[in-house]
Amino acid sequence: MKRHLLSAADLSRDDAELVLRTAAELRELADRPIKKLPALRGRTVVNLFFEDSTRTRISFEAAAKRLSADVINFAAKGSSLSKGESLKDTALTLEAMGADAVVVRHGASGAPHRLAHSGWVRSSVVNAGDGTHEHPTQALLDAFTMSRHLGTGPKGSLDGRRVAIVGDVLHSRVARSNALLLNTLGAEVTLVAPPTLFPVGVESWPVEISYDLDAVIPKADAVMMLRVQRERMSGGFFPTAREYSRRYGLDGRRMATLQDHTIVMHPGPMVRGMEITADVADADRSVIVEQVTNGVAVRMAVLYLLLGGSEPAVGGEE
Amino acid sequence: MPTHPQPVPPGPSSSTDPARPVRTVLDERDIGRALTRISHEILERNKGATDLVVLGIPSRGVPLAERIAERIAAVEGYDVPVGSLDVTMYRDDLRMKPARTLLPTQIPAGGIDGRIVVLVDDVLFSGRTIRAALDALNDLGRPRAVQLAVLVDRGHRELPIRADFVGKNLPTSLVERVRVTLAGTDDVDAVTIQGTAPAEEVTA
Incomplete structure (x- = not known):
């Protein structure tokens, strides 16, 4: 059963500490000549951003790429989203493309929850900020x-x-x-x-x-x-x-x-x-600058723990 | 930041299970002697320790690497860089199990470029861990040579990999379990083997 990271409340203390411990190991990667690990080779991570965001999107993109995942960026501007396509149709498109994880930022609170629980996609959903709800x-x-x-x-x-x-x-x-x-x-x-x-x-x-x-x-x-x-x-x-x-x-x-x-x-x-x-x-x-550096390590940890094994090691049940 | 998280290995669930008797193959003094011999062999092979970097593979390989480095330092009179190399992300069975906890990777400040890297692990079995370690080294630099030291070689290789320095060759059957415990991480220094049939001889 697939799992997601939709809310900070999904994480037990053990889960949260596992993410932080994993991030601590992954942070060392930033100091190495080759900033790349093969853990997510062949997996596809889609960054689905309905709202403008620079640092969160770049951070997720860097995290996924450092784990050797393929990254597809899907921004609202200049895509079919600005032509009136519904969240459902976008989700079905992503599913057809075989996304393993969808990182979603949406202006409406609860959109990632809807995406995760509607049955439209089988991929893991990571909430990258929804409305005034969670991040x-x-x-x-x-x-x-x-x-x-x-x-x-x-x-x-x-x-x-x-x-x-x-x-x-x-x-x-x-x-x-x-x-x-x-x-x-x-x-x-x-x-x-x-x-x-x-x-x-x-x-x-x-x-x-x-x-x-x-x-x-x-x-x-x-x-x-x-x-x-x-x-x-x-x-x-x-x-x-x-x-x-x-x-x-x-x-x-x-x-x-x-x-x-x-x-x-x-x-x-x-x-x-x-x-x-x-x-x-x-x-x-x-x-403040260190927070940005740490963001990449933490997002690597989240993606690794959700996608790295046969089943996710953290996150809420579907 | 955790420096040495040591999860309980998925070894024998119970050492008192009568159907699966546990036999000690190496005790504390045997392990000490084996490590001393390996240390001397490493020095002999490399004509000293000037270019050596000793890297242990977590979790049990790290304390073994530290002990070997201590012995080399005692013989040669200078410190040898020692560190750890986690291979979790490079394993070929990563996708067959839930995402594993990462263990520490600490590469000594001088790096590994142009050095002779001695990888240290507790048990050499299928060879897949060492394959992963070689891949991991590839992302860290270009050593002049890579050598492998293991405390126990239990056979059953699945890849063309061999050890340069072996503490003990231990012929085993596939159903047996070899377990290394080390003081500091576990209670005592010991190498035990757990079979499926009642043992004919039990050595304490």
């Missing part, structure tokens, strides 16, 4: 990055580490996936945002909630800033960008209140001057 591989790479900097013990455990996720939680699939995964891994997550940028039902998430950034960050071991997704905003969620930056942006003054070991993260793309100032983004404690 599990981003959460895995964030956890991996935290584990490398903050992890304790031989396994790089995040037990008891405090993570502050700050900004537009309402529109952020990264925040939801991170909250779920970090909770699974034993970290304590605090979400910080203005009241208008929390989603309905956030009180049922396994997190603390705060409206006061200055009170939260001095205790945090990692501070993750989220982009304000203005393209998804139709109404007024805060009075002005300047007021948002002053209350919820990370600037040099706030950075000075962090503990010495605290790292600053951002899933990208960042808007310098809005949620994060340039001096913070370029500071030594900022691991």
Whole structure:
């Protein structure tokens, strides 16, 4: 039975730790002269991107190619998707092409779930971001990055580490996936945002909630800033960008209140001057560039564990 | 980052099963003597250890490689680069089982280009692991020569591969299981063989 990676909640602690451990071994590959492993030779990975994305698509493409898989990129612009083809017909086309895995990014929450459970395709489905719902591989790479900097013990455990996720939680699939995964891994997550940028039902998430950034960050071991997704905003969620930056942006003054070991993260793309100032983004404690490097290793781990063997080693049941 | 995750090998499920008696073929002192001999043979063959890189194949090959490197260093008076080479991704049976956990690959800082690589594994059986290791080396560089040292050669090769240095040749039948345990990873140093019929002689 095929398995998929649709939500960070699909991963048990053992699964998540297996992905992180595998990623740690695969990260060494980046330092070798030949950055290639034969594990997925002859397998086909389709990148199905209904929404614009540069780094996630490139990251998945690099990951699949380093594992010797064949990669087909299928972007909405300039394809039949922009001519009105339905998700179902696109899926049937992919199935006919013999895709082993479909990496899907879609503007509608739940589209990867639909693709995985409709019976249209037999391939593994990896959610690369759906609407405002989830982005599990981003959460895995964030956890991996935290584990490398903050992890304790031989396994790089995040037990008891405090993570502050700050900004537009309402529109952020990264925040939801991170909250779920970090909770699974034993970290304590605090979400910080203005009241208008929390989603309905956030009180049922396994997190603390705060409206006061200055009170939260001095205790945090990692501070993750989220982009304000203005393209998804139709109404007024805060009075002005300047007021948002002053209350919820990370600037040099706030950075000075962090503990010495605290790292600053951002899933990208960042808007310098809005949620994060340039001096913070370029500071030594900022691991934003490393997150991108780690993204390739984590996505290799996910693809390897889903496709490498006769049956997937991680992920939720179909 | 885990440095040496050592999963329990899929060896004999129970050593007390009366239908499958376990016989010890090499004990701690036998293994020590075999490794000392192999170390000297490696030095003899290569006229020293100046260009050597010793790479163990996880999981049991790594502590064996470290012990061989220690012995060589003790004889020659200088350290020999030692590391590990995981071959999981290069196995030809990767698709026949669920995706396996990767084990550490640590190549010494000097790399393997132009060096003499001595691969070390615990048991040489079908030869498929070594085939995978040769492929893995190919992606890491171009050694001047590759040699193979194994603690036990149990026969039944399925590929044209042979060992240069052998601790013990152990004729076995295909249904028997050879298991190497090493102090540090397991409880004790031992090589055991588990058959299907009651053993005629049991040596402790």
